[in-house]
Amino acid sequence: MSGIHDIQKNLSDDFSLLANWEEKYEYLIEMGMEMPAMKPESKVDENLVRGCQSSVWFDVNCQDGMIVFEADSDSLVVKGMVAMLHKLLNNQPAKDVLDAELSVFEELGLWRHISSQRSNGLTAMVAHLKAEAADCLAK
């Protein structure tokens, strides 16, 4: 399992090969489609973050000091963003999740589309993951 920093570097390299916005989004959507499906029993209302325009399901757990999470969205674009987060932070030590500096979204310019999406915003998702990581460390 590579560290968050290396995964971020790889993602950034992958995206830099894509010529335009359409291809970047195409790649992002593909990533969403390839993300492991969320277990039906996790896709419940208490894990639902209802946004203005799309919904996200998010189930985060702490397992032996590692952050393990599942996620889904009814929007394929949002799901792609979530899949990137999943690639970066799933199954990583809680300490690393807490300390992670995620520059890749900003670097790729994807940030501006998603962060305005209120509670669905990437910022909120990252904050939620970091809060869970802090809890996990405290255990």
Added chain:
Amino acid sequence: MSKDILSAKADFPLLKQTINDHPLVYLDNAATTQKPQVVIDSLVDYYSRLNANIHRGNHSLAVQATEAYEGARRKVAGYINAEYNHEVIFTRGTTESINLVAFTYGEKFVQPGDEIIVSQLEHHSNYVPWKLMCQRRGATFRVLPFDEHGELDLALFERMLNEKTRLVAINHVSNSLGTVNPVAEIIRLAHAREIPVLVDAAQSVQHVAHDVQSMDADFYVFSGHKMYGPMGIGIFYGKEKWLEVLPPFLSGGEMIDTVTPEKVTFNVLPFKFEAGTPNVAQAIGLGVAVDYLQQFDSLELQKYEEDLLAYGLSLLAEIPDLVIYGDPKHRSGILPFNVNGIQHYDMGVLLDTMGIAVRTGQHCTQPIMDALRVSGTVRASLALYNDRSDMDRLAYGIKRAIKMLKR
């Protein structure tokens, strides 16, 4: 000789830019229109040459600024064919204008048990202020539904009118579906029972008929920024007989006549409703936008926009799995749609990557979305500077997005 409509695009500097490496196709005009260079210049010119507080000073600048501001009022009054210039009140926009009527008319004329009628096609800004006013006054809030075509049923409307009805508030054009409502007929039916009607003209004043006397509207409200003018300025038109009897909305400077500890008397119209320093530059800018619009032949413009909408709708209708919402006999400026199996938000984001700006979501009309049983729609909306190439790009973009999302 009126101005050629196809020359309009060149007058709008913002439209010349590229977005996400594509030439911009701006189709979010129902949210706000872009501004022609003359309107942008008028704002700079005002602050460079004319700025002073109006109606107060008697130095030269104050006199000139006042004259320019009052000139803008006359232009707007002319544009909507108000009988008197003082029936035109400057506000911040449609929302403030509707709140002004809801508060003042509600306070003066609405008692417990009275009824207010709005339609199910209203934007929240012509829905919520009336709902809240009814709660404050103990009145009943009634909603005229729309049918499967996205149209209002006049026979049903007539049956809803009764001796308890105090006011009808209705839009001329729906911001979500583009339905052109028969406001003149609605007003005639309401007036037969001496019930006043407020027309929300935010989506109509720049596109379809806008003669307040011919439709006989009691109140007629709209925003400057949706008709090529600046943001932060709007209009509240009221018939003189109503403006005379309504109490003031906001109070303070300008709106008063005499002030003593015992008694305050109010200024004459229109100043009674314009407390405080108004948005002078924006009002002047709106006047310039009216001048700009009036260079075109209004019937020719209406025909041009109708043809363009029909062309756009015909392109969309050919796309498999695309659903167009409503099919009213008369529609203006709005292409509301979804593609089966695709989130409206995803469609909006992908169109944006191709430089096409549309709006997605509920468009501040939750009652309409509930009736359509959707969480939202994609809405492309037109302005006079759009042309067939924009519709072609939209249709191509939708097909491209479908390919990206349905694999």
